[in-house]
Amino acid sequence: MKITSQSTNELVISESNAPGIAIGVIFIIGGAILGYYLRSSNPATAWIALAMIIIGFAVIFIGSSITIDANKTSDQLSCQKKRLIGGSTAAYAIADILRIETRKQWRMENTAAPGNRGASMPRQVLISQSVIVFKNGQELPIDHQKSSSTSIGPAVIMEGQGTEIAIANQLANFLGVPFQEIAPPSMGGINIGGPGGIRL
Numbered sequence: 001m002k003i004t005s006q007s008t009n010e011l012v013i014s015e016s017n018a019p020g021i022a023i024g025v026i027f028i029i030g031g032a033i034l035g036y037y038l039r040s041s042n043p044a045t046a047w048i049a050l051a052m053i054i055i056g057f058a059v060i061f062i063g064s065s066i067t068i069d070a071n072k073t074s075d076q077l078s079c080q081k082k083r084l085i086g087g088s089t090a091a092y093a094i095a096d097i098l099r100i101e102t103r104k105q106w107r108m109e110n111t112a113a114p115g116n117r118g119a120s121m122p123r124q125v126l127i128s129q130s131v132i133v134f135k136n137g138q139e140l141p142i143d144h145q146k147s148s149s150t151s152i153g154p155a156v157i158m159e160g161q162g163t164e165i166a167i168a169n170q171l172a173n174f175l176g177v178p179f180q181e182i183a184p185p186s187m188g189g190i191n192i193g194g195p196g197g198i199r200l
Helices: 018-038 044-062 161-175
Strands: 002-006 010-015 065-071 076-082 087-093 097-112 120-134 139-141 150-152 155-157 179-182
Touching: 002 161, 010 161, 018 044, 065 161, 097 161, 120 161, 161 179
Parallel strands: 097 179
Antiparallel strands: 002 010, 010 065, 065 076, 076 087, 097 120, 120 139, 150 155
């Protein structure tokens, strides 16, 4: 998520689908390579390769980029979602916005275990997403879910997460609504450097 335009009365932020496209391309290439090299040794790999290619195309075509345009002059906030095929645009009254939240939650993911070929081990990954909450209870995501990229023991470092939170907070300040960062209950926090140190 980044700020693409800012003035006294207008703020535009956008979130691209570049990571989704990259993942889709990796699945397509991986499926094609798997199908080409293993097609004669095991016919079942052809179905796996085909499934990987289909998943790759689905990720590319279903994923969307998000553009939020907040305009104080018209008292309107518009949200545009673009896909490779199609998209949608919706408009909301700024006066109907209650707050902006950045929510974090834990999710279990399987990752490759170091030194064990083909083996995977589950680990907790911190997922984060910012949303606009309206007075009627409706919610509007302003970015895609992002997962933690680095773990240091029990600590999790969010790559670029500080920037995402800062932009969500800046949008809240621009709109004149509260900003709230919601951490998962089990996260607690870890102090680095003792008292007065950095809290994660």
